[in-house]
Amino acid sequence: MLTVAQKAIITATVPLLETGGEALTTHFYRILLGEHPEVRPLFNQASQANGEQPRALANGVLMYARHIDRLEALGDLAAQIVNKHVALQVLPEHYPIVGACLLRAIREVLGAEVATDAVIDAWAAAYDELANLLIGAEAAAYDRNASAPGGWRGARPFRVARKEAESDEITSFYLEPVDEQPVLDFEPGQYISLCLQVNGQEVRRNYSLSAAPNGRSYRISIKREPGGVVSNHLHDEVHEGSTLDVFPPSGAFTLAHSERPLVLISGGVGITPTLAMLESALRTARPIRFVHCARSHKVHAFRASIDALAKKHPQLERFYCYEEAPQPRSDAQPHAVGRLDAQTLSQWMPAAKQDVRDVDAYFLGPKPFMRQVKRSLRELGVPEHQVRYEFFGPASALD
Ligand SMILES: Cc1cc2nc3c(=O)[nH]c(=O)nc-3n(C[C@H](O)[C@H](O)[C@H](O)COP(=O)(O)OP(=O)(O)OC[C@H]3O[C@@H](n4cnc5c(N)ncnc54)[C@H](O)[C@@H]3O)c2cc1C
Ligand code: HEM
CATH class of the missing domain: 2.40.30.10 (Translation factors)
Structure with a gap:
């Protein structure tokens, strides 16, 4: 249990982490992956190389430090971490390894003058508290997966x-x-x-x-x-x-129960979760707009099956946007050419009433595409809490 004095130390360390957080976690990952080959398979090396994973962990640590007095405010972030950890089979025995590397990285990056014994002790206690919270939630998820019909544990x-x-x-x-x-x-x-x-x-x-x-x-x-x-x-x-x-x-990027019109927007291989969502939503009566963006017809997957579904289900309207102009005679024409922007999206969405578009929107694709879609949905009046997305890699900020 963290003492009041330790909480104060953690709070005081936040500004330090905010400026040096990424350097700290980059150093931490170097120690962890360099010295502990047993955890290397869990981590995607490409996410290390482009800095996304160190940024994601820095964000996790910072959010925690900011909310040290009211951990319940971490809500979604904790659930997101648990989902990622459970998916990749992070286990209780991994936590002490990560904790030791994190504390060593804090000591080495901050230097002995800043990282005093009291600072290290406070972070050790904080890490243990957070680790216990995650280990408990992860154990519950592993048990649920093992005991549900058709379920299993591990590989x-x-x-x-x-x-x-x-x-x-x-x-x-x-x-x-x-x-x-x-x-x-x-x-x-x-x-x-x-x-x-x-x-x-x-x-x-x-x-x-x-x-x-x-x-x-x-x-x-x-x-x-x-x-x-x-x-x-x-x-x-x-x-x-x-x-x-x-x-x-x-995973927490799931289709919530709702009767509102559903708008599914994907770019490239980001189409995959929206296919399962579409199939499931077609079992209800809600209107659905399925928007997909691809570089060209050649890399546009599932066009024939989505077209067939649209023919069969009048509640479904689909729209395709290709970055490259197709051959004029091609029978696989898109509904728009270029990058998807708010103006095009606006024509494909249900109309706004008093500047609000009361739809549920789900989107996924390359990061620049996701940034643009998020901005467009805001501009088009879709309430923020009705917009959901996921990343095909470590989570990061879109704004
Ligand atoms: C929740 C979630 C769902 C996903 N769903 C799908 C899905 O449905 N379909 C799908 O196709 N993918 C999906 N992905 C992505 C998938 O997990 C993989 O990341 C993807 O297949 C790439 O893995 P890879 O091993 O082929 O590439 P990696 O080896 O991970 O490399 C990815 C890119 O980084 C570059 N790279 C690799 N190592 C380095 C390095 N050291 N330095 C510089 N650059 C490097 C590579 O050249 C490549 O371009 C999903 C990811 C997540 C997180
Ligand atoms: C208190 C301790 C920990 C915190 C705060 C933490 C935090 C995080 C965060 C914020 C993410 C990113 C989530 C996302 O992308 O949505 C993440 C992902 C991940 N974590 Fe942890 N984590 C902790 C412990 C561990 C441990 C012990 C391991 C096991 C070695 C681990 C392995 C991973 C892996 C493999 C990923 C996904 C990496 C990837 O996408 O390549 N974490 N963690």
Whole structure:
């Protein structure tokens, strides 16, 4: 339990972390990944290289320090961390390793004059408190996943039952459990994690479930990333009949129950969770606008299946925006060319009443696209609390 004096020290350290937080966590990750090969497979090396992961953790630590007196205010952030940790199978035994590296990094970055024994003790106590909070929430999530129908704990082998190209760069993998038993249901928008051996190294990656739950199998749809370790391995080395180790579904980017019109907006492979959401929403009567942006027709995945759904379900209207102008005679014309902006989006959204568009909007895609969509939705009068999004990587600020 943190003492009043320790809380005061933590509060006083916040400005220091706000200016030096990222350097601190960059140094921390260098120690952690350099000296503890046992936790390396959990971390995506690309997120380390571009600084996203250190920034995400810096943000986690800062938010905690800012709210040290009322941890309940952390609400969504704690849930987000727990979801990420559970997806990648962070375990209680990992916490002391991370804690020791964090404290060492604080000492080394701040120097002995600032990082006195009292400061280090306060942060050690704070880390323990936060770690216990996360370990408890994570244990509850692991238990829920293990005890629910079709559930399991840790890795479960799945066979690739079918592999299907959806565009020049996206391929779907249909996964069935090797034990032929039912699989855990999930909320549309959630993702599973794969644990693989690539070039003799263990790696883990998250993939959104791209079809609604059916109790027997999962579908994921994967974009080949230039230079990407896992996506290229899956495209080139994993075939029908191969087996993959899968961790249970996780994630908080889920379709909330609502009768409001639903607007799903995606860019590129960001389409995957919106497909499961769309399928599930089509079982209700709510009007749906499905907006998808792609560089061109060649990399536009699932066009035929969305078109077929729109034909079958009058409640669904779909709109496509291609960055590159298509051939004039192509029969796969988009509804707009260029980058999606507020003006185009406004024409595809239900009309505003007194400057408010009472819709639920969900979006996902490359970061610049997400920034633009967030701005546009605000400009078009969609209430902030009715807008939800997720990142295909560590979370970061969009504003
Ligand atoms: C919740 C969630 C859901 C997701 N859902 C999907 C999905 O449905 N479909 C999908 O395709 N993806 C999805 N992703 C992304 C997915 O998890 C992987 O990040 C993606 O497949 C890339 O992994 P990779 O191993 O191929 O690439 P990585 O090896 O991780 O590399 C990614 C990029 O970084 C570059 N890079 C790698 N290492 C370095 C380095 N050291 N220095 C500089 N650059 C480097 C690579 O060249 C590449 O361009 C999701 C991610 C999350 C978090
Ligand atoms: C109190 C301790 C911890 C805090 C405050 C914390 C905080 C965070 C935050 C804020 C994120 C980003 C979440 C997001 O992107 O949405 C994250 C992700 C992650 N954390 Fe932690 N974490 C802690 C402990 C640990 C431990 C013990 C491990 C295990 C070694 C771990 C492994 C990871 C991994 C693997 C990710 C995802 C990284 C990626 O996307 O590459 N964390 N954590």
